[in-house]
Amino acid sequence: MSETDRGHHDIGGDPAGPVPRAEHALAPWEKEVDAIRYVLGQKGLMSADKLRLGIEQMPAEDYRRLSYYERWLASIAWTMEKDGVIPPGSFAARVAELEAKR
Amino acid sequence: MPHDGPHHHHDHAPDDPSFASRSAIGARALRELLEEAGVLAPGEVARQVERMDTITPALGAQVVARAWVDPAFKARLLADGSAAVREFGVEMGATPLHVVENTDTIHNMIVCTLCSCYPKPLLGIPPDWYKSFEYRSRAVREPRVVLAEFGVRLSDSMAVRVHDSTADLRYLVLPRRPAGTDGWDEARLAEIVSRDCMIGTALPNA
Numbered sequence: 001m002s003e004t005d006r007g008h009h010d011i012g013g014d015p016a017g018p019v020p021r022a023e024h025a026l027a028p029w030e031k032e033v034d035a036i037r038y039v040l041g042q043k044g045l046m047s048a049d050k051l052r053l054g055i056e057q058m059p060a061e062d063y064r065r066l067s068y069y070e071r072w073l074a075s076i077a078w079t080m081e082k083d084g085v086i087p088p089g090s091f092a093a094r095v096a097e098l099e100a101k102r
Numbered sequence: 103m104p105h106d107g108p109h110h111h112h113d114h115a116p117d118d119p120s121f122a123s124r125s126a127i128g129a130r131a132l133r134e135l136l137e138e139a140g141v142l143a144p145g146e147v148a149r150q151v152e153r154m155d156t157i158t159p160a161l162g163a164q165v166v167a168r169a170w171v172d173p174a175f176k177a178r179l180l181a182d183g184s185a186a187v188r189e190f191g192v193e194m195g196a197t198p199l200h201v202v203e204n205t206d207t208i209h210n211m212i213v214c215t216l217c218s219c220y221p222k223p224l225l226g227i228p229p230d231w232y233k234s235f236e237y238r239s240r241a242v243r244e245p246r247v248v249l250a251e252f253g254v255r256l257s258d259s260m261a262v263r264v265h266d267s268t269a270d271l272r273y274l275v276l277p278r279r280p281a282g283t284d285g286w287d288e289a290r291l292a293e294i295v296s297r298d299c300m301i302g303t304a305l306p307n308a
Contacts (some may be wrong), residue, residue, distance in 0.1 A: 031151045093126055
């Protein structure tokens with residue numbers, strides 16, 4: 001397997017700049033996404049492996065662009081649709097509906 | 103609604119945090135859909151958020167302090183971390199806890215190169231830097247340089263062991279009890295054990 005075959009998440013050992021040390025207090029929505037994953041995990045619907053699979057299969061640009069919990073959100077929504085827990089396309093549709101109410 | 107204009111339908115409180123950003127809306131959308139699917143009960147997510155808020159590195163610090171004063175507990179902790187922390191009411195669940203001990207010749211540090219695996223039931227949610235691409239990339243390649251950035255300078259004779267966490271195994275560093283702490287009780291000892299001490303990017307100071 002050549003270096004270029006590695007997934008976008010497989011970055012151990014890569015060169016990189018200084019570790020950014022600023023820490024932010026989690027926003028309510030970030031805590032909510034963390035909690036949704038945990039509760040779904042307890043119910044056997046969203047293991048840590050599935051969470052990672054969803055994150056590792058997203059386009060590399062998204063992986064780099066999205067924040068940590070944005071990646072989680074995308075992965076959980078994708079997985080729930082793929083596994084038929086929620087209807088296909090329902091996540092994007094609901095986001096659009098709620099956006100229209102802002 | 104008193105002033106429902108053509109472009110805005112204010113059927114939520116103006117300061118409702120679930121409308122604060124596109125991401126917040128995404129989280130709300132997902133929760134609503136899962137509740138409608140009958141997978142999540144109303145209030146279930148909020149209760150987990152509250153529970154998670156109670157888990158802070160202070161919990162891990164209590165475990166470390168106990169290990170410092172109680173050799174039998176320390177032996178149990180190193181032999182089977184998950185079972186030992188259960189004595190503190192901490193349930194690791196499906197991901198066993200492996201505790202690695204700093205000695206006068208070995209310094210341990212933890213990373214998750216692939217994602218962000220972390221002993222959350224013991225330390226809470228990991229800090230931003232732990233999840234950063236930079237830490238994940240460099241911790242395994244140049245740990246001493248990274249440690250120096252965190253202010254931890256080790257002698258050349260100190261071996262550094264970097265532990266790459268996985269979805270199936272979580273690590274916790276048991277730091278060395280600093281000199282000058284003889285006679286301290288557990289509560290006082292726990293106060294000098296920071297989160298970063300238990301990740302291995304800081305050392306406790308008396």
